[in-house]
Amino acid sequence: MKRRFALIAALLGTPLPALAHPHVFAEARLEVISGTDGTVSELRNVWRFDDVFSSSVLMDFDKNSDLKLDHSELNEIANTIRTSLADYSYFTSISRDGAPVTVAKPETFHVDFKENQLLVFFVVKPEKSLPLKGKLSIGVYDPTMYTAIDFARDDDMQTEGDGFKTCKRTVVRPDPDEVLAQNQASLTEAFFNDPAGTDMSKLFATRLEVTC
Template sequence: MPRAPFPILASFLLIAGMRTAAAHPHVFVEPHIEVTASRDGHLESLRNVWHFDEMFSASVVVDFDANGDGRLEKDELAAIGKQVRGSIERWGFYTDVHAGASAVKMVAPATLGVSWDTKAAKLVFDFAMRPEAPVDLKAGDVSFSNFDDTYFTAFDFKDMRNLTVRNMPHGCRAEMNAPTPDEAAKSWMATISAIPADSDVPADGIKFSDALSTKYRIRCGGK
């Protein structure tokens, strides 16, 4: 059994479970998204690989090092994956996929792969998801992102090296959109302004975190 949670990990699980907004990030992730297309140009799978910051990683060692040997072994890593998976599943594993303006529902991974990067002293999560229904990458823009609505966890996409596309359909390309805070604010305000005066704000809210998040897009044709 894991020990009494270290404050950072306990907060991570609590925030993930309750969706309480944080004033600023407490956990930092260097993410990598791997998109795989099928031979006919459909989205086959999306794989997330997340490298967590040293402080969060160290806190997890304290929490789950059941035998007290100062390292995480196979069963301890599996316990981490089970507990964290249960906390973030309800929020779509912080994974956002859109085909045009429509959200793409992704099948939850059966397990959350967890490993320890000894050289970097960082915890690594690795898991793949597939779409519930077929998504034709050639039919229009398809975007991919990781973000946390609460701002407790920050996903730092630096450049195109954080994305890999396997079997890119002919005539398609990948792009990165990393809006500045000002650009995100304008997009957010435009979304709010477009809501008719006699209509209510959607139940899921107008998410500024979505507007601010870095997104990768696969675009096809001459667009």
């Protein structure tokens, strides 16, 4: 069970080595919401996991073996994921004018299981007030590279609220070949086997950039 759950350090807190390519896949949607005070109020995440990983979750958490996940079983999955993701900043990377922004522990965190796929819904908020000024860069990715968080369309990364009316937004999709070529000296075997991941992981991640 622990190896299947390498998604977030095995979901049970067991460190596992990072690998050079993902083994778990999730289709994602991100909505960044502005508050009435001109700050980023919250980031709403929706992840839909691939059939293989979803099936493994069903096998591991279906305590009564009825091939369904009831309310208590879904709650156990949600609590396990939320606890484990804390070590990875909930797969959320935010910077303002190049300075990192810390996120708080999500109060809203739910999971569901529909059409044989695991769905995860959660809301992340900046730990401190984050004004909509300067350049914001927001990415959602697994720093260990085990899980691919995929934003298939640019519209899967959205901004909502009046605070964004005067801002310019763009979705940046780095070219992996260019990233590898530009950082060849740094992408050593140690990089790919660091269980905590590295800051360079974000070079490969799709990100939303907002300039206000």
